[in-house]
Amino acid sequence: MTENITINMPEIVPLYPLREIIAFPYMVFTIFLKQEDMPPFEEAVLFNNLVALVKLREEPTGELFPALHEIGTLCKVMQINKLAGGGAKVVLEGVIRVRLLAIVQQTPVALSRLEPVREFAEKSMVSEALVGSLNALLKIALSYGRPLPDDVMKMIDFIDNPARLSDLVALYLNLPIDELQKLLETVDPLERLKKVYMHLTNEVQRLQIKGEVQAEVTKKVGKSQKEFLLREQMKQIQEELGEEDSRLGEANELRSKVESAHMPEDVRRIAEKEMRRLERINPASPEYTVSRTYLDYLTTIPWQVSTPDNRDINQAETILNEDHYDLKKVKERILEYLAVRSLKDKMKGPILCFVGPPGVGKTSLGKSIARTLGRKFIRISLGGMRDEAEIRGHRRTYIGALPGRIIQEINRAGSNNPVFMLDEVDKIGADFRGDPASALLEVLDPEQNFSFTDHYLDVPFDLTNVMFITTANQLDPIPAPLKDRMEVITLSGYTDEEKLNIAKSYLVAREVEENGLASMAPQFTDEAIYRVTHDYTREAGVRNLQRNIASICRKIAKEVAQGKKARPIVNPETVSELLGAPKFFDEVASEKDRVGVATGLAWTESGGDIIFVEATKMKGKEDLILTGSLGEVMKESVRAALSFVKANCAELGIDKKMFDETTLHIHVPAGSIPKDGPSAGITMATAIVSLFSGRAARRDVAMTGEMSLTGRVLAIGGLKEKVLAARRAGVKKVLAPAKNKKDLEDIPENVKNELEFFFVEDIREVFVQALNPTSPAPTAATSARTPAGAPPPQ
Numbered sequence: 076m077t078e079n080i081t082i083n084m085p086e087i088v089p090l091y092p093l094r095e096i097i098a099f100p101y102m103v104f105t106i107f108l109k110q111e112d113m114p115p116f117e118e119a120v121l122f123n124n125l126v127a128l129v130k131l132r133e134e135p136t137g138e139l140f141p142a143l144h145e146i147g148t149l150c151k152v153m154q155i156n157k158l159a160g161g162g163a164k165v166v167l168e169g170v171i172r173v174r175l176l177a178i179v180q181q182t183p184v185a186l187s188r189l190e191p192v193r194e195f196a197e198k199s200m201v202s203e204a205l206v207g208s209l210n211a212l213l214k215i216a217l218s219y220g221r222p223l224p225d226d227v228m229k230m231i232d233f234i235d236n237p238a239r240l241s242d243l244v245a246l247y248l249n250l251p252i253d254e255l256q257k258l259l260e261t262v263d264p265l266e267r268l269k270k271v272y273m274h275l276t277n278e279v280q281r282l283q284i285k286g287e288v289q290a291e292v293t294k295k296v297g298k299s300q301k302e303f304l305l306r307e308q309m310k311q312i313q314e315e316l317g318e319e320d321s322r323l324g325e326a327n328e329l330r331s332k333v334e335s336a337h338m339p340e341d342v343r344r345i346a347e348k349e350m351r352r353l354e355r356i357n358p359a360s361p362e363y364t365v366s367r368t369y370l371d372y373l374t375t376i377p378w379q380v381s382t383p384d385n386r387d388i389n390q391a392e393t394i395l396n397e398d399h400y401d402l403k404k405v406k407e408r409i410l411e412y413l414a415v416r417s418l419k420d421k422m423k424g425p426i427l428c429f430v431g432p433p434g435v436g437k438t439s440l441g442k443s444i445a446r447t448l449g450r451k452f453i454r455i456s457l458g459g460m461r462d463e464a465e466i467r468g469h470r471r472t473y474i475g476a477l478p479g480r481i482i483q484e485i486n487r488a489g490s491n492n493p494v495f496m497l498d499e500v501d502k503i504g505a506d507f508r509g510d511p512a513s514a515l516l517e518v519l520d521p522e523q524n525f526s527f528t529d530h531y532l533d534v535p536f537d538l539t540n541v542m543f544i545t546t547a548n549q550l551d552p553i554p555a556p557l558k559d560r561m562e563v564i565t566l567s568g569y570t571d572e573e574k575l576n577i578a579k580s581y582l583v584a585r586e587v588e589e590n591g592l593a594s595m596a597p598q599f600t601d602e603a604i605y606r607v608t609h610d611y612t613r614e615a616g617v618r619n620l621q622r623n624i625a626s627i628c629r630k631i632a633k634e635v636a637q638g639k640k641a642r643p644i645v646n647p648e649t650v651s652e653l654l655g656a657p658k659f660f661d662e663v664a665s666e667k668d669r670v671g672v673a674t675g676l677a678w679t680e681s682g683g684d685i686i687f688v689e690a691t692k693m694k695g696k697e698d699l700i701l702t703g704s705l706g707e708v709m710k711e712s713v714r715a716a717l718s719f720v721k722a723n724c725a726e727l728g729i730d731k732k733m734f735d736e737t738t739l740h741i742h743v744p745a746g747s748i749p750k751d752g753p754s755a756g757i758t759m760a761t762a763i764v765s766l767f768s769g770r771a772a773r774r775d776v777a778m779t780g781e782m783s784l785t786g787r788v789l790a791i792g793g794l795k796e797k798v799l800a801a802r803r804a805g806v807k808k809v810l811a812p813a814k815n816k817k818d819l820e821d822i823p824e825n826v827k828n829e830l831e832f833f834f835v836e837d838i839r840e841v842f843v844q845a846l847n848p849t850s851p852a853p854t855a856a857t858s859a860r861t862p863a864g865a866p867p868p869q
Contacts, residue, residue, distance in 0.1 A: 083123055084149065087179060089115040090127045090187040092139070097255040098128040098148040099242045102169040109162045114184045116152055116165055124152045127187050128167075129175055130256055139185060140178040146192065146260045149173045172259065194238050194264055202237045205268050209244060212275045238264035241271045248274050326354055329367075332374035339378065342534045346373045365471060372478060372486065372532065381492040381540060385449035386417040398443035399436055400577045405429070405564055409444055412542075423521040424492070424542040428500070428558075430550055431566030432682040432796070434616020437546040438498060440566075444544065445494035453484045458499035463509025466518065468531035478531040481518060485541070492540035500557075501547035512554050519543055519560045567795045568615025568682035570823050571608055571803075578604045582621045590628040595641040597631060599624070606647040610657035613803065615682020615796060627653050666774050668847060671766035675758030676779040676801055676809070677750075678793030683800030685777060688743055688755065690762040695738040703743035706751025713741050715784050716760035719838065720767065723786070727842070729767045739763070754791040756782030757810070757841050770846040777801045778810035778841060786838040790814035795821045802826055808833060810841055 091112070098104065108116070119126045129147030136142075154166040172192035180186040234240045245258050248271070261267040333346045349370055356363045385391060391413055395406045412425055429437040438454065445452035460466075468479035477483065485491065503512045517523045518538065526535035545561060547553060569577065578599070587596045604620075607627075612619040627645060630653045635641050642649060651657075671690040676683060699717065701710055717739065724731040741759065743750055757780040765772045779797050781789040790812045801809050813834040819827065835841050 084125065084189070084191065085122045086188060087186050088122050088125050088127050088149065088189055089118045090129060090175075090178070090185040091115040092135075092143060092185075093128050093130045093147075095252070097130060097252060097259055098150055098167070098169050099246060099259065100148060100169040100171050101239055101242055102148075102246055103153070103166070104169075105164060105166050107158075107162065107164055113163060116155060116163075118184050119152045125170070126150055126152060126167075127173060127175070127189055129187075130252075138178070139181050140175070143175055143178075144256060144260070145175055146262075147173055147175060148259070149189065149191070172262070192262055194262060199265075202265055202268065205265070205272055206234075206237060206240055209240065209268070209272055209275065212272070212279055213244065215279050236264075237268040241268040244271050244275065248278060250274060325367075326350075329353070329370055329374065333370070336374045336376075337379040338373070339535075342373065342378070345534055346370065349373075365476075369471060369531075372482075373534075376482070376486050376532075376536070377489050377491045378536075380490055382450050382490050384413070384416055384492075385447065386413060388413050388417070391447045394447045395443060398446070399440060400580060401569075401573055402436070402440065402566065405440060405566065408562075408564060409447060413448070423539045426519050426521065426543045426545075426561045428545045428547060428553075428561035428563045429566055430547050430563055432548060432568055432615035432679075434614055434618030435566045435568060436616070437566060438496065441494060441496040441544045441546075444542070448494065448542070450542070451488040451490045451493040452496070453488050453493050454496040454498060455480050455484060456498045457511065458502040459504060460511045461504040461506045461508060463511050463514045464530065466511050466514035468529040470530045471533070476531055478529045479514075481527070481538075482529045482532060482536065485536075491537070492542070494542045494544065497543065497545045499547065500545040501549055501552045512557050516556055516560065519545070519557065567821065568799050569617060570799055570826055571605065572823070572825055574608050574617055574620055575601055575604050577617050578620060578624065582617065582624050586621065586625045586628045590625065590632045592628055592632060592635075592641070595635065597628075597642050597645050599645045600647075602647045603645045603650050606650045607654070609803070610659060611650075611654055613659045613684070615799070623654060668771040668774050670769060670771045671762055672774075673758045673762040673765060673772045673845065674774055674777045674806070675755050676777050676797035677752070677755070678796050683793065683796030683798070685800055685804045685806070686743055686745075686750070686755070686758075688741065688758045688762045690766040691740050691742075692733075692737045692766060693740065694736060696736075698738040700738065700740040701742075702740070703746045704749045705743060706749060708753050709743075709751050709755060712753055712756040712782065713759050716756060716763055716782060718784060719760060719782070719786055720763050726839075727764055727768060729764070733767060739766075753781040753789075754779050756780060757788055757835075757838055760838055761841055761845050764842055765846055768846070770848070772845055773808075773847060775805070775807040776810060776845045777804070777806040777808075778845060780810070780812045780835070780841075782838055788812045788835050788838060788841070794818040798822055798826060798830065802830060807831060808844065810835055810844055812836075 096104075096106070115126055126149075127147055128150050129143045131142050132144055133142050149170045149172075150167040151170055152165065153168055156164045156166075158164060172194070173189040174192055176188045176190060178185060178187055234243065241258070241264060245255065250258075254274070258267055258270060261270060330350060333343070333350060336343075336346075338346060349366055353363065353366045353370065356366060388410055392406070392410060395409065399406075408425075408427070416422060429440065431437055441454065442452050464479065466479045466481060468482065469476035478486070481495075484495070485493065497515070500512075500515075503510075503515075505512065517527060521539060524538035524541075527538045528535050550558060550563065579601075583599050583604075584596075587593060607620060607623045611623050614620070627650065631642055631645075673688050675686045675688055677686050699714070701713055705713070720727065720729065721731070721734055724734075741762070743755075757778050760782055761772055761778065764770070777797075779791055779794070781791055783789060794811060794815050795818065798809055808831040810833050813836045816834045819832065833840075833844050835844070
């Protein structure tokens, strides 16, 4: 049916373009206008108080008609109230939809030609069902808090016209203005009602979800408020009883530690995140202990705590001299570091590697350096370490995980710039758990260790302020990349004079104090110390010397405890009486020159020592027998020496036929000890030539040097240690490669004065110096005495 609306609508009506709102029929609304927008409404008096409101499609650039929508609303001006500041408040009522036909006048007042839009609202089961559903949805929306005026709700209950109901409901939907315009332009009331129903359904669904979320939030907030109130009440009760919540107190203590730890910003963020996580974990959970331990480490590590360096170079030199005798190179390097440190505040700590035989003071030197610099001292032993996690720590996912030794020890020291000694770096192992030497590559690299990341902490820690010192007995086992990162300083063995000074300045006083003889301290004569050094020790360092001095002091203490008179002086006779028979002898001085036995010099982890190479021959097929636990390199040296001798038989005065029917046997005594290295090459050749020429080798001549197949004598290492061993053994002359002449600078003057040095370039020179011109009838080479634990030559 058609809804009959009686209205006297003029053919021409004033028009006002809308921008931000949409006007619907039956709608009473208010708009506020500026003074320049008033003319259409003032002119409406001439047109039965009617004005057309049509929304703009876009801002007009010329003519107004193309910029307007086709469908608008004819409104009646109900009231105009002038405002004090200019403009007016206009009350309007929507009458009917109208179609814009033309703009007949654009200025000064827009006048439009319109025609009413006829709506056909036929009642049907569909329209009745839609009206009922719409009413139900409105009540649901109202139950979810959708605000609707009471008078509107009453009106809706009595409206059964789909056209009017759809327009009324559309007013209170939160729809975009373009959607409202589309509803206005939907002329079919039933279609318009369907669209409104769909929009209202979406609105109800949004309200439903919002209500559910709000209910959940309210529930949680209520629970949190309840817990907060209960905690506050519990706290108040505990305060009244004089008690404290242990968990709360622990959390507050940790939070205070985090704030006062002076962590880097990125570490602080991680600590605060872990702190929030800890507060949510049940204390009975294993995760609580893991998180608590982690925070303990983060807060106790000395991120910004350091000890001030002692920059007084003169005082540092005095301290170094007080603690250690000689060691000029090491002391000079430490003083150089202090000098640079006094000129530059921020510098990377040096990475030093002390290499030398046992007992020369490598470890104690680290303590002295720490005392000199005024820093904390840390020492860990790497000997036998096989697990990479010992250096870098375990990840926190493992039960019982802890940081690596680097972070643990720095944490214990409480300073981020200690002197950190890594002892026995040459004895690190490797297995399926990783390679600790590879983990040390980052620790001992100044270009990387500014951000050393322990697996447990999982945050970077700056190690550039730490002075790392490593110690080793030999360099060969250390991987090349690790060796490249360290500044190697070699500590050679001590001479007898140096041992005497060390004993008088340090060892005797220490052992007298340790054994309770301070009030009756015996005086050790120089001869007594020399007797201990020569007859009871055979070492590069002073560890066994200290043990023997301690043994003498204990025996004197025993005599005092038994009521005997304390010995005021310890002389050589006292040493022999208290320590018993000598353990070592001058190996060379006690022997005679022999055919086929040559004296060589060797370098070992314990310093230098002498070896005897014995050669003998027997009738049989041409063959070579090698005994004495010789390594592959040493065996090759024997074969090279034998090939040289065979090739130069005529020159050496040897009958070549002797080799065809002779089996040659080379033996190096102390057969249970493995021996290897190329530096016994000239010793092997000398023993072979002595055997086949019948010329005895001089026992007071010791030699060292690698020999090539053409007879050239090549350079070797460890000359100082070998020379000191020769001196201890009673050798008078030392033969060494000419290329090692430069190493004489490292040998003390008194040693050079006691020994005769002869530097050779060719093996023939060795034969001239080491073999007697003529010898008595050749005798079978007999086994020469060799010091216990004879070392492998190199």
